[in-house]
Amino acid sequence: MKILSPCVLRALERFNAAYPWDHNARYHRWILRQLPQRFRRAADIGSGSGDLARLLARRADSVTAVDVDPVITAQAQKLTPASLPVTFTVADAVADSPEGSYDVITCVAAVHHLPFAQVLTTFRSHMAPGGTLVIVGLSRAQTPVDHVLGVLAIPANAAMGWLKNKGRPSPRPTSMTAPTRAADMTFADIVRETGTLLPGARLRRRLFWRYTLVWHQP
Template sequence: MALSSRIDRFNERHPWSHNDLYGGWVVHQVRSCGAESLLDIGCGTGNLIDRIRTHVDRVTGIEPDAATARVAAARFAGNDSVVIEQVRFDQLRSPRQWEAITLVAALHHLPLVDTLRDLDRLLSPGGRLVVVGCFRSAGPIDYATGFVSSIANLVVGKIKHPHPSDQLPIEMTAPTTAPRETLTEIRCAAAEYLPGARIRRRLFWRYSLVYDKQRLRPSSGAPEHSDMPVRQRRPPT
């Protein structure tokens, strides 16, 4: 049996979620911006929502896969602060904006440029976009990082899931797709459509992106807030 096949078989018997690994980091990014409303795109069975819902007032999760969305909806049934919608992102028709938007392993399922434009539109001024995404490997740095991730994946899988299993956890059963864009292509698109976005390469074939949308500036002629005392005009004599 080829080495790659043996590694794949080991990973199947000791599964763990790369996405959940970054859940705490995502929660911190949302908490630190003070958001009160959150849109989680590709929410899956709701693992991230379960961790973040106590830190925001209102959470909307959208999930295109019907079976996965049903699990998430049942999980938060009776919770008025969480709404789960079984809908594709391109079918989301909402006039509202959210103060924070999260995507974990979801952006590569969507057309990159169009989605970045839509995300900026859905994000309220002063809001924060947080992405943990997947990218297509291309070049020596990607392959070197991927090799390190492959070794670390075996170790973490054995620690997190020490007993062999023939069944994936339910949160890992949603449909997957291979990423199309390289990290360089993602950086270039973000620089154009999300200026100021901060992107970092991560382990386990992931990258992170954080984008803070600028607040609206006062229109010309409108008085700006100042802590300086207002000087009173002397009445005409």
């Protein structure tokens, strides 16, 4: 479904490149509101530049931050004060998943890089009783609702970029420099598979081409 002409899309891409902002960081405060004020162990999967891991570390006894990219993981380590209880690990979230159980597992804009059913099963197996899983993910637009949300996000995205950069062109944040790929699962696919693997999970479409998933281990 094509809504904007290629000429308009190219103009928007140039604008967004000049005034970038981190869509994922917008959800960090929302993620924290889904979690207890204090918890023992947390894992942040696809931790990137470590922004969310550092926020979790202010509430946790320990945080394991996992990312497959060694370059951005090294940058995250440098940005993290030694006083924060964060351990950065270069690993595949499925093949080399962190050992033990966690009270909190978060994953932002990384699940679409992984085999969905397998990664949800892995998260479930590492969740402590009463623990919380929070995912912010990307889905492939398919329905009219998806496309309407996408259209609404376009001017909002440009406005946010302008405001966050105070009207001045800016380099891309470190957290936005990691390789990305398009999502291949629709929101309906995600809801169906999640219902089988994580009964009771709450899923919602969100603005800026995202959805959220919250699940509590019984």
